[in-house]
Amino acid sequence: MEHSAWTSFCQALAAAGDVVLRPAAPDTPLDRAEGYRYLTRLLREMLYATVENADPDFPRLHRLDLTKIGADNPDNVYLTATVRGDRTYRLTGTRGTIFYFSVGSKANRYAKDGTMASTGELSDQDIVVEADGTVEITVSAREHGENWLRLAPDSTSLVIRQTYLDRTTEVPGEWRIECVDGPAQPRPLEPAAMAKALRRAALAVHGTAATFAGWTEMFMSRPNELPDFGQEMFQRAGGDPEIFYLHGYWTLRPGEAWVIETEVPDCPYWNFQLDNWWMESLDHDRRITVNKHTAKLDGGKLTIVVAERDPGWGNWIDTAGHTSGTALLRWLGATHHPIPRCRVIRP
Known part of the structure; x- marks a missing residue:
C-alpha cells in the first residue's frame, strides 16, 4: 500500500472535521466537544466495519455500544455484522425476554448519497421461536421458507434491534452469525484492499456526519x-x-x-x-x-x-x-x- 493512501485518509478525516464547524451548528464548548467526540465514535465504527470486521465471508456480530448515529434509541441493544448479497448466512440465537426484536439487511450508501436502504426485514411477528426459546434465521438472496431474511445484490450489513420496555426485568437474546457457503479460510490482507478500506472509512465518517447535520438543519426550520x-x-x-x-x-x-x-x-x-x-x-x-x-x-x-x-x-x-x-x-x-x-x- 502506498503511503499516499494513508495521507489521503488523514486529509479526508480533516475535511470531515468541517462538519462540526457548520454555521448552523452550536458553538458552545459542550456542543463543540461532543461534535468532535461524535467524529471519533464514527471513525471507530467505520474502521471496524471496513478493516477489522470487513470480511463478509467471516462475519462477526458486534454491539454498537457508544456509536450513536441518527437518533439511536436508548432502549435498544444494537448488533451489526458485515455481509454480502450473494452469500448465505445462518443467524442463530436465543430470543430472550426483551420486549421487541427485529433484524434487517441494509445497503449502506452513506458515503455515496447519505442513505442506508433496507433490503429485507424480519420482526417478532415474522419469526418462529422454538419451544426452548432458540431461533434460526436464514439470510440469503434465495427464499428459504420460514425465518428467512432477504438479501439484495448490494446488501452490506445486518442490523439487529432489541428493544427494552423495562431494563430492570428483561433480558436480551444472544446471537451468532456464520456464512455457510464461503471459503474455508480468510485470504491474506491485500494492499489495495487496505487502501480502499481507508478511503471508505473516511468517506463514511464525513458522509454520515454531514447527512445528519443536514437533517438537524432541516428540523431547525x-x-x-x-x-x-x-x-x-x-x-x-x-x-x-x-x-x-x-x-x-x-x-x-x-x-x-x-x-x-x-x-x-x-x-x-x-x-x-x-x-x-x-x-x-x-x-x-x-x-x-x-x-x-x-x-x-x-x-x-x-x-x-x-x-x-x-x-x-x-x-x-x-x-x-x-x-x-x-x-x-x-x-x-x-x-x-x-x-x-x-x-x-x-x-
Missing part, C-alpha cells in the same frame, strides 16, 4: 415542534419500517421548558428521547428518555416537560447541560400517528 417531516427520508437512512418517526429541534433559554402533549396510540411500543445537535442520544445515566412502560399518563394523555430542572409535573426530561439539540418521538406498530402539541413556557 420548525423549532420546538415534533412535526411529520415525511417518513421516506427516515426509511432511506435505515429506519425500522414498523416505526413512525417524529423528529424535531429544540432550543431553550435559561428557565424555559418545552412542553409536549399528545394522545398515545394503541401500539406495542413508543418512546421519546432527547438528543444533542449531532443526533446522538444524550447520556443514558441522565433522565433523557421515557417510554410506554416508564411514562405516567393522565387520562390516557402524555405530557413531557423538557427542562434543566424537574418542574414536579408531567414526565420530566433532563436537558443535561444543553440549551439546544434534537429530539425524537417514535410510534412503533401504530395505525394512528398523533402529532403532539408543543409549546415553550416558564414553569
Whole structure:
C-alpha cells in the first residue's frame, strides 16, 4: 500500500472535521466537544466495519455500544455484522425476554448519497421461536421458507434491534452469525484492499456526519415542534419500517421548558428521547428518555416537560447541560400517528 493512501485518509478525516464547524451548528464548548467526540465514535465504527470486521465471508456480530448515529434509541441493544448479497448466512440465537426484536439487511450508501436502504426485514411477528426459546434465521438472496431474511445484490450489513420496555426485568437474546457457503479460510490482507478500506472509512465518517447535520438543519426550520417531516427520508437512512418517526429541534433559554402533549396510540411500543445537535442520544445515566412502560399518563394523555430542572409535573426530561439539540418521538406498530402539541413556557 502506498503511503499516499494513508495521507489521503488523514486529509479526508480533516475535511470531515468541517462538519462540526457548520454555521448552523452550536458553538458552545459542550456542543463543540461532543461534535468532535461524535467524529471519533464514527471513525471507530467505520474502521471496524471496513478493516477489522470487513470480511463478509467471516462475519462477526458486534454491539454498537457508544456509536450513536441518527437518533439511536436508548432502549435498544444494537448488533451489526458485515455481509454480502450473494452469500448465505445462518443467524442463530436465543430470543430472550426483551420486549421487541427485529433484524434487517441494509445497503449502506452513506458515503455515496447519505442513505442506508433496507433490503429485507424480519420482526417478532415474522419469526418462529422454538419451544426452548432458540431461533434460526436464514439470510440469503434465495427464499428459504420460514425465518428467512432477504438479501439484495448490494446488501452490506445486518442490523439487529432489541428493544427494552423495562431494563430492570428483561433480558436480551444472544446471537451468532456464520456464512455457510464461503471459503474455508480468510485470504491474506491485500494492499489495495487496505487502501480502499481507508478511503471508505473516511468517506463514511464525513458522509454520515454531514447527512445528519443536514437533517438537524432541516428540523431547525420548525423549532420546538415534533412535526411529520415525511417518513421516506427516515426509511432511506435505515429506519425500522414498523416505526413512525417524529423528529424535531429544540432550543431553550435559561428557565424555559418545552412542553409536549399528545394522545398515545394503541401500539406495542413508543418512546421519546432527547438528543444533542449531532443526533446522538444524550447520556443514558441522565433522565433523557421515557417510554410506554416508564411514562405516567393522565387520562390516557402524555405530557413531557423538557427542562434543566424537574418542574414536579408531567414526565420530566433532563436537558443535561444543553440549551439546544434534537429530539425524537417514535410510534412503533401504530395505525394512528398523533402529532403532539408543543409549546415553550416558564414553569
